[in-house]
Structure formats: structure tokens, C-alpha cells
Amino acid sequence: MTKQLASSAPDLPHLDLPHMGQVDDPWGGVGEGRLFTGAWVQARGGVIEVKEPATGRVLTLVGRAEAADVRAAAQAARVAQVDWAARAPTARAEVVEEAARVMGGMADTVVRWLMREAGSAGPKAQVEHQHALGFLRHAAAMGQEPQGHILASVPPRRSVAERVPLGVVGVIAPFNFPLVLALRAVAPALAAGNAVVLKPDPRTPVSGGFLIAQAFAAAGLPPGLLHVLPGGADVGQALCADPDIAMITFTGSTGAGRAVGELAGRHLKKVQLELGGKNALVILDDADIDLAARNAAWGAWLHQGQICMSTGRILVHHSLHDDLVTRLAAKARALPVGDPLDGVAIGPLIDPGQVARVDAIVQASVAAGARLVAGGTHDGRCYAPTVLAGVTPGMPAFDEEIFGPVAVVTAFADDDQAVDLANRGQYGLAAGVIGANVDRAVRLGARLRTGHLHINDQTVVAEPQAPFGGMGASGNGSRISGPANWDEFTTWRWTTVQPTAPAYPY
Template identity: 80%
Template sequence: MDTQMMDGPWSGRLYTGAWTPALAGGVIDVVEPATGRPLIAVGRAEPADVRAAARAAAAAQADWAARGGEARAQVLEAAARALADMAEVVSRWLMRESGSSAPKAAVEGQHAVGFVRHAAAMALEPGGRILASTPARTSVAERVPLGVVGVISPFNFPLVLSIRAVAPALAAGNAVVLKPDPRTPVSGGFLIAQAFAAAGLPPGLLHVLPGGAEVGQALCADPDIAMITFTGSTGAGRKVGELAGRHLKRVQLELGGKNPLLILEDADVELAAANAAWGAWLHQGQICMSTGRILVHEGLHDALVARLAAKAQALPVGDPLDGAIIGPLIDPGQVARVDAIVKASVAAGATLVTGGTHDGRCYAPTVLAGVTPGMPAFDEEIFGPVAVVTAFATEDQAVDLANRGDYGLAAGVIGGSVDRATRVGARLRAGHVHINDQTVVAEPQAPFGGMGASGNGSRISGPANWEEFSTWRWVTTQPQAPAYPM
């Protein structure tokens, strides 16, 4: 085992502006998915840790907000540089903790730096506008911080899905209490803390508290936390939204997806197969944006399925440290769930073209053809490396199949005519639509979020960050108080 990887200030600790032992929670044993072996033990937070962190964050936040955008931007730029300097360590942790392949880990690290740099630029943007009013009155609508933001992030893209909330929240003048998934506490939290500490972020503004559901519940109920931003499953998101709403907090939910990729009859089948494979199998399909339904015109169906099968059989599966492209699923429970969906769909009439087997936590890239509505593989988010293929005859049928179900996160359309593909894309119910691309697309400057069961209509990143992480305040100024007639 790489003992150098296990060394770090987070061993047995939490981050509260300094590396401190948990109050009462003991430790979390982090397991390496590829091997099943213990990787490191970090501090386990308890609700009492949340209460203490929220108090400290609230106390530190006012001074941070008063520093102004330029000072905040300088810290964020320094954090981006620190994170870039940590690229090798970041990639290694992502491979060890989350089962990321080397290319996925490298891209995630690069994107994380991009999110912090974009947040630094955000801090310098205009923070309000002048409103029309009476001649003697100056009327201003200004953006002001919410206070303390609670961030609950998942295991699959742990670094990016934490930092895309942490960085803009800080840029807007807030403090942050972050609960990373307890399976990925280092890449989803402690590396971020290390980068911001190196950048000179004042103590008390960022807290990292790995823990279980009770920690998330404490965040949602804490009186010093003004907002919760959550990325995870739709089921968990409903609970977060309900509890946070009960305590009158702002809530930003980015949830699951069953994302369609439509391949029209004039598409290049080679390019379409490459896009479908990337969208379905990247990071073992453990992405909310994964291509969950490959809807292909019946004239291209057989050729596409054959190409997908060939790609699946050629992909190396196993430990990412050994060069595998398809690594492990996060835990045995997820392996069992994926396998159950595949088996149930085959029993319902789908054709298992290739795959459908697993070795430990490593599930072989799988192709299911002949999948129709009502089968689990068509209806459910799988979160595993399963390419689900359904044929269609007409454009209307394709759109109907794409819009089935409650989700509405991402969609892609591939076709030879850009105009036609764009018209088809305009008919899809999704928060982001990609013409001549697959569904796994994200950029720091783009608003991200879904419709229906994929979220609560909120967005994160790009122009949405000011909307989410600040609130409007109306301020008027007059030379002297009016003489009201009372």
C-alpha cells in the first residue's frame, strides 16, 4: 500500500480552520474500492461538531464579507494555484478513494481548478444595480451574502461537486460548512481545506465535517446555517429539501438523472458509438449526467449495438492504479443493485449483448439491447456501467421516449443536420441539452441543474452562482429625512 498517500493532517481529524479531533464521533475507516482494503481513518463528525462549526463560521463571516470582492478574489486565485500545484496528489486520491480512472481523475482535478478560478472572477463582478426612483432618492438593489452555507456532496465526483459550491459561496462573502461523503472525505473535502489554508483563507470560514446522515440533518436544522446545497440521489434530496424547508433555509438540489442520448438516422454511427460509450461508461456510469438511455433510429440500431459491444469488450476493467479504464463501483451494495437491474431487465425481455458480470466491485461494461419502457433498465437510474439501447422509428417516438419518466437533467442529440438536431433538442425536457454531444458535459461558466426529479429548479455555476449564494437587499439614500404629514 502507498503509505505516503495515507499520511496527512486529516488522519483521525476534522477541519475547522485547524486540524482538530472530532468531539465524540471517533473515526471513519475509508476503504479503497478497488481492493477493499482500509485506506485511511479520518475524524467522524457528530451533530455537536456541526453546531460548533456553524457558530464559528457565523462569527467569522461578517469580517470576510466586509473585506470586499477584490480581497476575496485574491484568496480564491491563490487557492486555485495551490490546487493546481497539488494535481498529482489530487489525482492519486481520486483514484484511491473513488475508483476513478487516471484520465477521469486528471480531468476532475483540472475542472476543480477551473471552478475556483471562475469563482475568483465572480467576486469581482458588479454586486448590484441602480434603480429608478424619485429625484431626491438614490435607490440601489445590492447582492449581499446569505451568511453560512452548508454543502453536502457525493462520492462520485467528490472534488468537483464539493468545490463548485464551496468556491462561489466564499466568493459571494459567505462562510461554508462542508459535509463530504464519508467514503471520499479526503478528495471531497480535506484537499479543498488544504488548498484554501495554503491560500490564506482566514480561520473559521471553511469547515470540513465528514459523517453520516445525522450530520446532514444537523446542517439542515442548524439556526446559523442559511442555505443548504445538496448533490446526490433524488430520494435523499427529497429528505434534505423537506427538512431544510421546514427550517426556512434556501435549498439548492442537484439530483439524479436518466439522461437520453438521441441518435438520428443521419448520424455518423462511428461518432455516435464513441459518444454513447463515453456517456454510459465514464467513471463506471456513476455520474448524474451519465447517458442512461441510448435512443437510436432503427436503421442504425444493429450497427451501433455491434460497435458498443466491441468497445465494451476492449475496455480494461480493474484497479485504476493498474491502468484500468473501468474501475470499481463505490461499494458492494451498488454492485448488487446494478446486477439486479440488469438481470430483471433481461428477465423482462431485454437482450444482454455483452457484460452483465462482475469481479468483486468491478462490473464489466455492459450492453443491453431491446430495452423498452417498463423495464428497470429503461426506468431507473442505474449508476453503473450499463449502456441501455432502445430503437425508435420516428422523431416523435424518439422525443416521447426521451421525455418518459420524472427526471430532466441532461440530454444529447446526434445527427448529420445540426438544424434538425437542434429542433429535436428543443423538444426535450432537460436542464441542459447538447447538440452533437453526449450527456456528460459541464463547465464552470455554465448554469447546471435539472427539472422534475432531477432537482428543485435551482441552478449552480456560472451566472447562477450570484442567484444562489447571495440575496437582494434594497437600500435607499436621501439628503435628509422627509417631513411626513403625521
């Protein structure tokens, strides 16, 4: 891992957002926390301290939204959306494409905020910025795509089914990939003709919200179409209940997703849920062990394991088990851990509560019979890359989504047992199969209950043109990105046209 990126950025740059209320030495004092509603406005609910996970240092103050802010934003968004929806799709696309150009020019700023605010290692932050540009450009391309069908009908009636925007979309985004997981909803929702009220995670409101607002404002998005409201659970509840918000898209834990789905459903809103996962990587007996170990390490430890697609179960044929564990342990001990600005591979977990949760799962699994081969320690919020071997169903490390840098290794005897182990539990988000015989790997993969399947790759894979979502407790059957964007962010309207009204017999 290179230190060049980190060493050139000892402090965060000024974001040219003078009303964000930046604090601490890089900005020379305390400012006021604001919200974004098309303009920077004073928050009525006070401020949120945004802390650097690696040091606990306060990076900035942002406004704390309240339910009343949601109500005002939703009303303003509904008014602004009417004119926006009336624009030609290509005109909306031009704004989204310009936002991509602006965001492209913000690379240094975006990367450093992701490193400082989200605890991202430098290369992960760089990849997230590039993926964000991809999601913006793919959303802009929606303006050139078919948006309806001519239906068969009896002349002279003309019958059309067309995709029309929903109105106002509420986006509730998480902390782990804050920029991408907000933008992948915000950008297509706007491109399809909706307005958006975005609630970023209060731990990552800059990279998950205000940088997006800055890019769209600079791109010429009309005021009122994008609102950024950091806040707590009360803000999310207000989004789910607001009468002017037609849809909620939520990315986060399964427990929180159930609550969001229940509340939004009670208010008859469309809901798109992308939730947790306990994703299996199956390593067959004919796999290249070096490549298998590289894939397993990447899938388990990338961004400290704080990814819904992280490899949560490494299922390896018993003939390769010991070799794989030895290689993973060596990698775990060699990877540098610490402050992302020091050029490390493994940064901090998001907060002390997550550190405690990861450690509790590791220790409980060891107590249940798992073997701790490497790691299992932490320094502040930095949890060492960990290898657990001999993990079996019923142990917390096998059953629970950890969201930490823990490689969970389980041996299997044959393909049938591998499928059984991979399909255990409530989740069904992502899976990978590694083996030299591709036909065999494909056949095995087809038996896995999963929304994403990757043959000869690990589980952390995403592209803006691919529909994203899972089965079971990993979502509600909805998808986001790629062709799914038209499904999620619009609804069908059937229109018939005749030259004159029929003379019905009544």
C-alpha cells in the same frame, strides 16, 4: 488508456496533514481521526475508515462528525463570516485565486487520491483536477462582476439593489466527482462572502473535503470560514436544521434530495438541489455511426456510469440499431476493467451495495425481455461494461437511474417517438442529440424536457461558466455555476439613501 500515471504512483503520498490519522503500510501505522474547523481538531464521534474501492484496503482514518460538531462549526462560521463579508470582493477573490494556484500544485496528490479513494480511472482523475481549477478560477472572477443595480427612483432618493451574502452555507457533496462537486459550491460561496460548512461523503472525505481544506488553508483563508465534517445522515440533518446555516446545497440522489429539501424547507432555509438523471442520447438516422458509438460508450461508461449526467438511455433510429449494438458490444469487451492503478478504463463501483443494485437492475431487465449483449458480470466491485438491447419502457433499465456501466439501447421509428421516449419518466437533467442535419437535431432537442442540451455530443458535459441543474426530479429548479452563482449564494438587499428624512404628515 495510458498506464504511465498509475504505474508511477504505487502508494498515496503523505498529504502533509499529520492529524488526518493515516493508516496502513504507506504511512506506517495507525493515527487519530480529526476534523477540519480552520485547524485540525479531534473528532468526538470516533473515526471513519476510508476504504479503497478496488481492494477494500483501508487508506486512512478520518474523524466522524456528530450533530454537536455541526452546531459548533455553524456558530464559529457565523462569527467569522462577518469580517469576511466586509472585505472587498477583490480581496476575497485573491484568496480563492491563490487556492487555485495551490490546488494546481497538488496535481499528483489529488489525482492519486481520486484514483484510490473514489475509484477513478487515471484520465478521469486528471480531468477532475483540471475542472476543479476551473471552478476555483471562475469563482475568483466573481470579484470583478457586477453585484447590484441602480434602481429608478424620485430624487433626491437614491435606490440600490445589491447582492449580499447569505451568511453560512451548508454543502452536502457526493462521492462520484467528490472534488469538483464540493468545490463548485464551496468556492463561489466563499467568493460571494459566505462561510461554509462542508459535509463530504464519508466514503470520499479526503478528495471531497480535506484536500479542499488544505488548499484554502495554504491560500490564507481566515480560520472559521471553512469547516469539513465527514459523517452520516445525522450530520446532514443537523446542517438542514441548524439556525446559523442560511442555505443548503445538496448534490445526490433524488430520494435523499427530497428529504433534504423537506427538512431544510421546514427550517426556512434556501435550498439548491442537483439530483439524479435518466439522460437520453438520441442518435438520428443520418448520424455517423462510428462517432455515435463513441459518444454513447463514453456517456454510458465514463467513471463506471457513476455520474448524474451519464447516458442512461441510448435512443437510436431502428435503421442504425443493430450496427450500434454490435459496435458497443465490441467496445465493452475491449475495455480493461479493474484497479485504477493498473491503467484501466473502467474502475470499481464505490461499494458492494452499488454493485448489487446495478446487477439487480440488469438481471430484472433481462427477465423482462431485454437482451444482454455484453457484460452483466462483476468481479468484486468491478462491474463489466454492459450492453442491454431491446430495452423498452417499463423495464427497470429504461426507467431507473442505474449509476453503473450499463449501456441501455432502445430503437425508435421517427423523431416524434424519439422525443416521447426521451421525455418518459420523472427526470430532466441532460440530453444529447447526434445527427448530420444540425437544424433538425436542434429542433428535436428543443422538444426535450432537460436542463442541459448538447447537440452532437453525449450527455456528460460540464463547464464552470455554465449554469448546472435539471427539471422535474433532477432538481428543484435551482442552478449552480456560472451566472447562477450570484443567484444561489447571495440574496437581494434594497437600500435607499436620502440627504434628510422626509417630513411625513403624521
